[in-house]
Amino acid sequence: MKPLLEVRNVTKRFGGLIAVNDVSFDVRKGEILSVIGPNGAGKSTLFKLISSFLKTSNGLVLFRGEIISNLAPHTVARRGVVRTFQETTIFKSMTVRENIIVSHHLQSKASLLGFFLGSRKARADEKRFGESADRIIGLLGLENIANELASNLPQGHLRVLGMAIGLATDPAIILLDEPFAGLNHDETMRLVTLVQRLRDEREVTVLLVEHDIPAVMKISNRIVVLNFGQKIAEGTPQEIQNNPGVIEAYLGSEDMAVGI
Amino acid sequence: MNEILKLDNVELYYDHVYALKGVSVNLHEGETVALIGANGAGKSSILRAITGLSKIKSGSIHYKGKRLDGTLASDIVGQGIAMVPEGRRVFPYMSIKDNLLMGAFTRSDKAGITKTLESVLERFPRLKERYSQQAGTLSGGEQQMMVIGRALMAAPKILLLDEPSLGIAPKLVQEIARSIVAISRDEKVSVLLVEQNSRMAMSISHRTYALSTGEIVLEGNSKELMNDKRIKEAYLGGDL
Amino acid sequence: MNKKILAYVALFLVFVYAVVPMLINISGRLDFYYTLTSVALLSIASAGVWLTFYIGRINIGQGAFALAGGYVSAILISQYGFNFWVTLPIAGLFCAVLSVFIGLPILRLRGVYFAMVTLVLTEVMRLTTLALPITQGAKGITSLPLPSGLEIFGLKLIPDFSTLENPKVGFYMMAITLMIIAYAVLYRIVNSRLGHLCRSLQQNEELASSIGVNTTYLRVLTYSISSFFGGIAGASFVAITQSIYPSSFQVADSINFMLNCFLGGLGYVFGPMLGTLMLYFGWDLLFTIGKYQMLVYSSLLIILMLFLPNGVLSLFDRKEKR
Amino acid sequence: DNPTLKIGFVGVTSGPAAAWGISNQRSMETRADWINEIGGVKIGDKTYDIEIVAFDDQKDPKRAVAGMEKMAQEGIHYVVGPNVDDGAAAVRPVAEQKGIMYFPYAFPKSLYTAPASNAVLGMVANYQSGPAIYKYLMEHKGVKKVAFVAANESDPLSQRDGGVEAAKKLGLDVVSSNVTYQVDTTDFTPVILPVIKSRPDLLVLSGVSPANAPQLIRSARELGYTGLISTETAQDANVLKEGAGDLANGFISVGGASTPELASDTMREFVKRYTKKYGEYNDESNTKVYALEYIIATLQADPDAIDDVQDFQETMDTFEAPNPYMVGNAKLKYVGDTSFGQKRQLSVPLVVNVYKDGKFETLFVAQVD
Amino acid sequence: MEQIIVNGLYLGAQYALIALGLTLIFSLMNVMNFAHGQMYVMGGFITYTVVSQFNIPFFIALIISGMALAVIGALIEKFLFRPVIKKSKRDESTMLLAAGIGFFLDSVILLAFGEKQRGVPKIIDGVFNWDFRIIMPYDRIVIGCIAIAMIIAFMLLMHYSKAGRAMRALAQDKVAATLMGVNVDRYQMIGFALGAMLAGVVGGLLVTITGINLGMGGPTSTKAFIMIMIGGAGVIPGAIVGGFILGMMESVGLSVLSQYGDITYLLIFASLMIFLAIRPHGLMGKPWG
Numbered sequence A: 001m002k003p004l005l006e007v008r009n010v011t012k013r014f015g016g017l018i019a020v021n022d023v024s025f026d027v028r029k030g031e032i033l034s035v036i037g038p039n040g041a042g043k044s045t046l047f048k049l050i051s052s053f054l055k056t057s058n059g060l061v062l063f064r065g066e067i068i069s070n071l072a073p074h075t076v077a078r079r080g081v082v083r084t085f086q087e088t089t090i091f092k093s094m095t096v097r098e099n100i101i102v103s104h105h106l107q108s109k110a111s112l113l114g115f116f117l118g119s120r121k122a123r124a125d126e127k128r129f130g131e132s133a134d135r136i137i138g139l140l141g142l143e144n145i146a147n148e149l150a151s152n153l154p155q156g157h158l159r160v161l162g163m164a165i166g167l168a169t170d171p172a173i174i175l176l177d178e179p180f181a182g183l184n185h186d187e188t189m190r191l192v193t194l195v196q197r198l199r200d201e202r203e204v205t206v207l208l209v210e211h212d213i214p215a216v217m218k219i220s221n222r223i224v225v226l227n228f229g230q231k232i233a234e235g236t237p238q239e240i241q242n243n244p245g246v247i248e249a250y251l252g253s254e255d256m257a258v259g260i
Numbered sequence B: 001m002n003e004i005l006k007l008d009n010v011e012l013y014y015d016h017v018y019a020l021k022g023v024s025v026n027l028h029e030g031e032t033v034a035l036i037g038a039n040g041a042g043k044s045s046i047l048r049a050i051t052g053l054s055k056i057k058s059g060s061i062h063y064k065g066k067r068l069d070g071t072l073a074s075d076i077v078g079q080g081i082a083m084v085p086e087g088r089r090v091f092p093y094m095s096i097k098d099n100l101l102m103g104a105f106t107r108s109d110k111a112g113i114t115k116t117l118e119s120v121l122e123r124f125p126r127l128k129e130r131y132s133q134q135a136g137t138l139s140g141g142e143q144q145m146m147v148i149g150r151a152l153m154a155a156p157k158i159l160l161l162d163e164p165s166l167g168i169a170p171k172l173v174q175e176i177a178r179s180i181v182a183i184s185r186d187e188k189v190s191v192l193l194v195e196q197n198s199r200m201a202m203s204i205s206h207r208t209y210a211l212s213t214g215e216i217v218l219e220g221n222s223k224e225l226m227n228d229k230r231i232k233e234a235y236l237g238g239d240l
Numbered sequence C: 001m002n003k004k005i006l007a008y009v010a011l012f013l014v015f016v017y018a019v020v021p022m023l024i025n026i027s028g029r030l031d032f033y034y035t036l037t038s039v040a041l042l043s044i045a046s047a048g049v050w051l052t053f054y055i056g057r058i059n060i061g062q063g064a065f066a067l068a069g070g071y072v073s074a075i076l077i078s079q080y081g082f083n084f085w086v087t088l089p090i091a092g093l094f095c096a097v098l099s100v101f102i103g104l105p106i107l108r109l110r111g112v113y114f115a116m117v118t119l120v121l122t123e124v125m126r127l128t129t130l131a132l133p134i135t136q137g138a139k140g141i142t143s144l145p146l147p148s149g150l151e152i153f154g155l156k157l158i159p160d161f162s163t164l165e166n167p168k169v170g171f172y173m174m175a176i177t178l179m180i181i182a183y184a185v186l187y188r189i190v191n192s193r194l195g196h197l198c199r200s201l202q203q204n205e206e207l208a209s210s211i212g213v214n215t216t217y218l219r220v221l222t223y224s225i226s227s228f229f230g231g232i233a234g235a236s237f238v239a240i241t242q243s244i245y246p247s248s249f250q251v252a253d254s255i256n257f258m259l260n261c262f263l264g265g266l267g268y269v270f271g272p273m274l275g276t277l278m279l280y281f282g283w284d285l286l287f288t289i290g291k292y293q294m295l296v297y298s299s300l301l302i303i304l305m306l307f308l309p310n311g312v313l314s315l316f317d318r319k320e321k322r
Numbered sequence D: 001d002n003p004t005l006k007i008g009f010v011g012v013t014s015g016p017a018a019a020w021g022i023s024n025q026r027s028m029e030t031r032a033d034w035i036n037e038i039g040g041v042k043i044g045d046k047t048y049d050i051e052i053v054a055f056d057d058q059k060d061p062k063r064a065v066a067g068m069e070k071m072a073q074e075g076i077h078y079v080v081g082p083n084v085d086d087g088a089a090a091v092r093p094v095a096e097q098k099g100i101m102y103f104p105y106a107f108p109k110s111l112y113t114a115p116a117s118n119a120v121l122g123m124v125a126n127y128q129s130g131p132a133i134y135k136y137l138m139e140h141k142g143v144k145k146v147a148f149v150a151a152n153e154s155d156p157l158s159q160r161d162g163g164v165e166a167a168k169k170l171g172l173d174v175v176s177s178n179v180t181y182q183v184d185t186t187d188f189t190p191v192i193l194p195v196i197k198s199r200p201d202l203l204v205l206s207g208v209s210p211a212n213a214p215q216l217i218r219s220a221r222e223l224g225y226t227g228l229i230s231t232e233t234a235q236d237a238n239v240l241k242e243g244a245g246d247l248a249n250g251f252i253s254v255g256g257a258s259t260p261e262l263a264s265d266t267m268r269e270f271v272k273r274y275t276k277k278y279g280e281y282n283d284e285s286n287t288k289v290y291a292l293e294y295i296i297a298t299l300q301a302d303p304d305a306i307d308d309v310q311d312f313q314e315t316m317d318t319f320e321a322p323n324p325y326m327v328g329n330a331k332l333k334y335v336g337d338t339s340f341g342q343k344r345q346l347s348v349p350l351v352v353n354v355y356k357d358g359k360f361e362t363l364f365v366a367q368v369d
Numbered sequence E: 001m002e003q004i005i006v007n008g009l010y011l012g013a014q015y016a017l018i019a020l021g022l023t024l025i026f027s028l029m030n031v032m033n034f035a036h037g038q039m040y041v042m043g044g045f046i047t048y049t050v051v052s053q054f055n056i057p058f059f060i061a062l063i064i065s066g067m068a069l070a071v072i073g074a075l076i077e078k079f080l081f082r083p084v085i086k087k088s089k090r091d092e093s094t095m096l097l098a099a100g101i102g103f104f105l106d107s108v109i110l111l112a113f114g115e116k117q118r119g120v121p122k123i124i125d126g127v128f129n130w131d132f133r134i135i136m137p138y139d140r141i142v143i144g145c146i147a148i149a150m151i152i153a154f155m156l157l158m159h160y161s162k163a164g165r166a167m168r169a170l171a172q173d174k175v176a177a178t179l180m181g182v183n184v185d186r187y188q189m190i191g192f193a194l195g196a197m198l199a200g201v202v203g204g205l206l207v208t209i210t211g212i213n214l215g216m217g218g219p220t221s222t223k224a225f226i227m228i229m230i231g232g233a234g235v236i237p238g239a240i241v242g243g244f245i246l247g248m249m250e251s252v253g254l255s256v257l258s259q260y261g262d263i264t265y266l267l268i269f270a271s272l273m274i275f276l277a278i279r280p281h282g283l284m285g286k287p288w289g
């Protein structure tokens, strides 16, 4: 089967620094692929390259066989490649529901003029978005806070909201940058289940950057490891966990017993 | 062991959000205490209350037997309480050196500052290597070390750490955990550690408080709590 | 639209079309016609500025478009014999198109940078009109005729202003009508999907583009609507003063347009209208105190800001929210 | 307890150009106070107190219109100002519709030429004084090459264009006329440098504001320029003294009846009262005191004109009265036939001054017709 | 050519000094201080009054006007900006306040000092003339040197003094600075006072050369904004660089383009806009403008 997303020899330079160095890998439809690596390894940069927020210095990104690197970010989103951010980003002074509704932008059939004039199509759109937003709210369990201003939410909910925004765009592939950071174990596991459900029920392919190794091991079908911008390993969680290079560069000794 | 910090029935709220609903916590000299809890439980709020960044609504905070709440936030560090805030908060366009010197802002003993500076650089050799580099260009782990060093520059009696492992690669998390242990041992500093990484926090602390929606729900010896069923389920995850 | 809003609108219309002229006639303060005409026209330009605030851009360049619109109208009337009413939309469109070219590069700027570039833009426009032959440079364009009548299919829509007993009333009606249309458009924009998208842009441009919003297009679109308003306002003033000079709209005007928005409140669609009324009318009313006019005016401004930093309309906020 | 006669002023009394309007307003107020103090002015069979109603247009034509509307509202038919071209053009529709005579300090000919009817130029225009000055300097100082520099604003640029035209007509060689400056310039050296390089005998500062004049003079002199410098607008001696000191010696400008050899006792008394009232005199007021004087004198000649500008306009053609501010038998009368084809200008003595050590001296006197 | 460069340098030094105060205030409080130019004018008039009316030596007058402006600045910060910033939802709201203060100062200046252009006598007579290649009056040389010395002193202060470091820290992260023991309110006041003082001192310095009048306020603010934009908003070296670049641009632009006359400034401004379109954060600006 042809891969959904292909990263081919992608390189990104910032001045003298090579943040991403000749990285290649494929993402298959319906899988959860994690990218891990030390701080500054180039993971976030890679995500920005895939979603076209940055221009590649070299190499190509293909989605469904078509080149998507170096297009405008919104065009890439339109094709179905959607990214959430490392820092939680939401529309602060909108409510949770408004956040989700506005993120349905790509699904609108009416033109902006249509919306301005309140055409039939536009009203149908509004109705559809509302219903879909409510579905997403239900799916992610945000009912209680649907009408809260986003700026009043605690971290954990912000993460979920970030994901809801991503979902509202109805992506084929969603890029999640550290979705579990700042969440405790319990919350992390809830989100892990959620992401898996999304993949199964909505057939969303997931590309993930994360430092929470237990979660990564649990959720991923495959893992790609970056170090100093280069890919140093790729494989199943099992393979990666036992890869000496990865342990040396990233995982460290499992032993936390530093003693007190 | 002497009690150095004591929060008694502290309440705190932002606008209309109740963050702390009567929290009592204490910390002894030389002790490391972990604060764990879900998102929005109010862990950071406790630290903000101590450092005066947020005013408490009722209750009291005592430091070395004296009332601390009501003191101006900028005066608290001078009394010996230093904090490493959530999200690191380096001064991105200042060199490591200037960042560290900012840590000693309230001190005026030149010789003492130089000595502390040396000991910090010794503890984190990486900082010495990049002494004049702009802090904003450091990697996440390096930044975390720097802000811990920056807090130490105040020669504090109490060190408050807010999620030092956030967004840090596993290997570095271990390094940071080791540093915390070493600091509390070498410098005789009491540490109040807020963590999502409960396993790490509990393994390096004497006592642990578990917080839920603004209230303390559990407290006790860390070693014992690590085996507590409730803690295991809620914060550590049964298996791994 | 619900009933309550409709009732308010009806009330407002009755007030501006009937009650105000009545009050003016009763009190004999005929000079208020011009003052209110100015307020209405300036508030149209301010509405444009407000719209750029709505996408998160501080716009201190509206004077440039008012000037451009004014010149387009003046040139078409004086050199090509156009009817003023025809030049009005042309002036707006011209500014809208012009703003696309200007906006494409500069709308990438944010915060103070955008603000300052637009400030410079006002000066650039002044210098351009000073240098171009078609604008007759420093001499300005003077002695323009009053707006002539407008007929469509023999239907007399607007009378010839030179036949009016008091053209000032005619101008007042024109300005009020334009203002109502402009604010209706603004209100619709804000309360339709376009407005939601603008807000998303204001709050987080990166995120907006990651949910598939064509941010460049949206920014340019709003900016050109904003400039359209500026052009209309500028052209209307030309009709009243029957002349235009490079200094007819300048940096001070651009700053005032922005201040109008602040004073009324950036969070309220009708903020700029109220802001303009207060700032412009306030100055006029204070004229009686002579040399202390500026002192009192600025003191009042400062005091207002101290108590209502989020705009005068924030006064009514508390009641609505919990 | 006389009835009051209101006279208006609409001009700029704040911001960068405040000096222009303030000298107008203050001269009017000084004169009005003086008249009221001595019991008012007799017009027809009534004696009136004078009240000045002033409106600050902030140099904004839109405001100027509002000001004119205010004047109409107050029942005023005679208004001094505005100070600049755009304002003067913008108020024309109101003035003509509401029956107001106004006295701008702006030079565009279209304001005073028919069909325009209600504007009366309050001073000597540069296209009138310029040629006289250039001619004098050609004949007496051997000037052959002239350079112009102006601020990049409507009024100064128009004046520059007028000056250039006049100079060419006189056969002068215009060696530089393109250099302009922003009014907010703080260092004029770079502005003046290329002008000086063209080596003129005469440097004309077209429409220069009193604030900029000393700096321009100073920069030119410091760069080693030794030729003549002149302008066709009124200046203040003290400002020149403070801003340029000795470097301003020899600077030629146009004034009312400022110089000691021309000023009458009335003028001296006026200056004294002005100084007492405001702490300091402004030499620009020498020119600006005339407008109010003309209005009152004309009304005295035709009392019906007090609320009918039609009468006023008719009287203008024949009006003549003694000029109280000047020694000799100078007359107040309306001129402008040559320039505008109708009498729409005050006959203010065209006094060309030379600045010398803090004071103006008369270079020559001429009349405009 | 030499002359053009020297003119540019002189102009740049005075511009940089004006921009410094503005950028300091901006970096500390995110306030676009539209009243900066009025503070500058105020400084000029105070120096003028002290020198001409009370016959006090120029350099003492300079110090007096610096102090006066520092006090005015501190009061403005404490009683106007601080409460408004605390209450307002959007940073930009302070722009209306700043403009209001600008108008207020304008009217105070008009009432207190009058409408006329003022100047104090030259502090040194004579003109330096190197073979007509470089002509520079001595007083300009002196003022230029003082300006440059002050810029250097200011940089040193910001870099090596504790207060300077505190202000830099404050500009980057207020919460972190508080945690280091920096009293944010106090240092913002100090910063504002310092910025106002710089404006006052430049005003005083230039009153000997260009003189001062009440109309200079607004345009001066605008120019200063342009400078900090070129260099990068809120970045202190940026303000200096911006000042010198604008000075050079004017000097070179006016010479090179002099025959095109009317459009000289049009070209200068247009190229500025193009420059910013290419470099949206100025030369060394941080993306936090």
Ligand SMILES: Nc1ncnc2c1ncn2[C@@H]1O[C@H](COP(=O)(O)OP(=O)(O)OP(=O)(O)O)[C@@H](O)[C@H]1O
Binding pocket: A014, A017, A019, A037, A038, A039, A040, A041, A042, A043, A044, A045, A046, A086, B137, B139, B140, B167
């Ligand atoms: N815009 C930029 N300009 C210059 N260097 C950059 C830029 N963005 C990223 N870098 C550098 O590129 C490298 C990779 O950064 P990146 O953010 O991709 O790391 P990461 O793997 O996501 O790290 P972390 O796990 O800490 O988030 C780092 O050294 C970073 O400093």
Ligand SMILES: Nc1ncnc2c1ncn2[C@@H]1O[C@H](COP(=O)(O)OP(=O)(O)OP(=O)(O)O)[C@@H](O)[C@H]1O
Binding pocket: A152, A153, A154, A155, A156, A182, B014, B015, B017, B018, B019, B037, B038, B039, B040, B041, B042, B043, B044, B045, B046, B086
């Ligand atoms: N500035 C604020 N304004 C309003 N509400 C706030 C603010 N800061 C925190 N809160 C709310 O207070 C509660 C406690 O927050 P706090 O930051 O103390 O939680 P925490 O335990 O540190 O959580 P996290 O693990 O996400 O850091 C949360 O509900 C949060 O939404």
Ligand SMILES: CC(C)C[C@H](N)C(=O)O
Binding pocket: D020, D021, D083, D084, D105, D106, D107, D155, D207, D208, D233
């Ligand atoms: C012609 C102008 C320069 C004169 C100026 N408007 C004045 O009021 O004096």
Ligand SMILES: [Mg+2]
Binding pocket: A043, A044, A045, A086
């Ligand atoms: Mg990252």
Ligand SMILES: [Mg+2]
Binding pocket: B043, B044, B045, B086, B162
């Ligand atoms: Mg927290």
